[in-house]
Amino acid sequence: MEHHAGTALLTDAAPILGFALFFVLLFRKFGLGATLGYLVAGAMVGPQVLGIVGDAEDKMGIAELGIALLLFIVGLELSPSRLWRMRSDIFGFGFLQVILCGLVITAIIGVSTRFSWAAALALGLPLALSSTAQVLPMLQSAGRLRTPVGERAFSTLLFQDLSIVPLITIVAAMSRNPADAGGPPGWQLGLYTLLAVGGLVLVGRYLLRPLFRLIGNLGEREMFIFAGLFVVIAASALMHALGLSIALGAFVAGVMLADSPYRHQIEADVEPFRSILIGLFFVAVGMSLDLGAIAERPVFVAGMAAALIASKTLVITLLARAFHMPWRRAFATGLLLSQGGEFGFVLFAQAQQAMLIENSAASLFGAVVTLSMATTPFLMMATRRLRTEPEAAAREMEGPQQDGASAIIVGYGRFGQTVAQMLLGQGLTVTLIDRDVEMIETAGTFGMKVYYGDGTRLEILRQAGAHDAQLICFCIDGDPLDAEMLHGVRNAFPDATLFVRVYDRRSIMRIRGAPIEGAVREVFESAIVMARRAMAAVGVDESEIEKTDADYRDRDAQRLKIQKETGDIRAARDRMFTHATVAAARRGEEE
Secondary structure (H helix, E strand, O other): OHHHHHHHHHHHHHHHHHHHHHHHHHHHHOOOOHHHHHHHHHHHHOOOOOOOOOOHHHHHHHHHHHHHHHHHHHHHHOOHHHHHHOHHHHHHHHHHHHHHHHHHHHHHHHHHOOOOHHHHHHHHHHHOOOOHHHHHHHHHHOOOOOOHHHHHHHHHHHHHHHHHHHHHHHHHHOOOOHHHHOOOOHHHHHHHHHHHHHHHHHHHHHHHHHHHHHHHHHOOHHHHHHHHHHHHHHHHHHHHHOOOOHHHHHHHHHHHHOOOOOHHHHHHHHHHHHHHHHHHHHHHHHHHOOHHHHHHOHHHHHHHHHHHHHHHHHHHHHHHHHOOOOHHHHHHHHHHOOOOOHHHHHHHHHHHHOOOOOHHHHHHHHHHHHHHHHHHHHHHHHOHHHHOOOHHHHHHOOOOOOOOOOEEEEOOOHHHHHHHHHHHHOOOOEEEEEOOHHHHHHHHHOOOOEEEOOOOOHHHHHHOOHHHOOEEEEOOOOOOOOHHHHHHHHHHOOOOEEEEEEOOHHHHHHOOOOOOOEEEEOOHHHHHHHHHHHHHHOOOOHHHHHHHHHHHHHHHHHHHHHHHHHOOOOOOHHHOOOHHHHHHHHHHHHO
C-alpha cells in the first residue's frame, strides 16, 4: 500500500511539474504572470480536461502549507519600524481601499445574483484584494517600484496581505457549517485567539531567538531551514488544534521574528519551499475549477470580471485623488490594482468550507479572478499614453523618497564598521549583514541593527533589498570572494555599484575580471599612513614623503597589473622597493 502511494505520488508529480513549467514559462514570456500559468496547468492536467491527475482535494491539503508559508513571509516583512514609517498609506489608504471596494463589489454581486447577503459578502470582500504576485513583479521589471504610484500600490498590497487574517475570521463567523456551529462560542474563540497570539509572542522572544542564535553560532545552514519550517508548522498546528486559522499562526510566527537579526536568513531559506507549495496550491485550484459551470455561463464570468475591473479602478482612482494624488497617477494606481488576487482563491475555499457558497460559485468567481488578472498587463499597455504625465509636469515633480537601503554592507567587522559610519554620516540608508552572532549582539548594544545571513548568497542580498540598492560593499574578513560570484551579483543586481574589501594582492588576482568599481586591500592605506608618519618623525621633508608615496603607489599599481595579467604572484618583482633595487637606483643617480 505504501509502495502504491509512493508510486502514485511520482506518477502525479511528473505531469504536474511538467505542465506547470511549460505554462509558467509561456505566461511569463507574455507578461501574464506565474499565477495564471499554474491555474491553466492545473486545469489542463485535472479531471475535466486531460484527466492525467485527479484528487485535487488531497493535493490542496498539502498545498495549504504554501499559504501558511506565504503569510509567514508576509509577517517577516512587517517589522514594527517599517509599519510605523508607512502607517499613513498602509492603514489609511489601504484600509479604505479594502473596505470600499469590498462593499461596492458585494453590492454588485447582491444585485446581479440571487446569493444571500452572507454569500455576497464572502465573495465581495475577497475580490477587493489585488494580486501581489502579479503587481510587484510588474513594478520591479519596469523599474517603477520607487515611484509614487509604485509606493502607493505597494502600501495597499501590504495592507491587503495584513487583512487576510481578519477576512478569514469574518468568513468563519458567518459559517453555516454544523461542524463550525458545534464549536466553541465566539467569545471563547476570541479568547483562544488572544491567548494563542500572546503565547506565540512569548515563545518567539524567549525560545525562538535563542534557538536561532545557537544555530547561527553552529554555522549549520540546513538547521535554519529546519527551524524555519518547524516554526511555521508548529504555530499553524497550534492554531488548528484550537480551532483557529492556521494562516493566523503562521502570520504571527513571522511577525515575532520580523525584528530579529535572523530575518533575512530565515526568509531566504524558507522562500524556495513557499514558492513550490504556492505553485502547487494554484495547480490544485486549477484542477478543482468546475469548467462545466464556467462554460455554461461565460457571459456572466466576462461581465462580472468587467464589473470587478471597472468598479475597483473607479473606487481606487477616486480614493487616490482624495489622498492628493494627481489624477494620472491615481488612474494608474486604480488600473494597476483593478484585478482580483491569489488570496481570493484562499477565501473562496474558506467560504465553501463554511457552506456559504457552493463549488460551482467558487469556480465561477475563481474564473472571474483569473480573467481579471489576465487583463491587467493589456490594460496597462493600452492606457500608457493616458497615464503618462506631460514632460514638463514630470520635470517639476519631486522624486520619490527612498524606502529601502541605498547601500548594503556585507560584513560588519572593524572594516565594515568604518564604511558604515561614513555612509551613515552622509545620510545614506544602510542595511548591514553579518554571520558573527556575538558581533551582531554587541552591535545591538551600540544601537546598530545588523541582520544575520550569508551576504555572498544572492537570495540573502535579494531579501535585503539589493534590487533597489545603489551600493553593495563586501567588507568580509578573510578571502571568500571570487570573480564568478561577483559576476553573479552584477547580473542579478545590475543597478548596484560593487566595492570589495580584499585581504591582499592574491585576493585581487582571484577576482580579476570581476565587474566591480573598486577593490580595497584592507591594510594598504593604513600602512601607507603609518609609513608617512614614520618618515615625518625622523625628519624627512614633506615633499620627499609625497614623492615616495606617489612612487610606491605607481610601482605597486604596475606590479599588480602585470600579476593579474600573468596570474603569477612573483611577476614584476623588479618593481618592488628592496635593498638591492634602492642601492641600484642610488648608484644610477651618482653616475
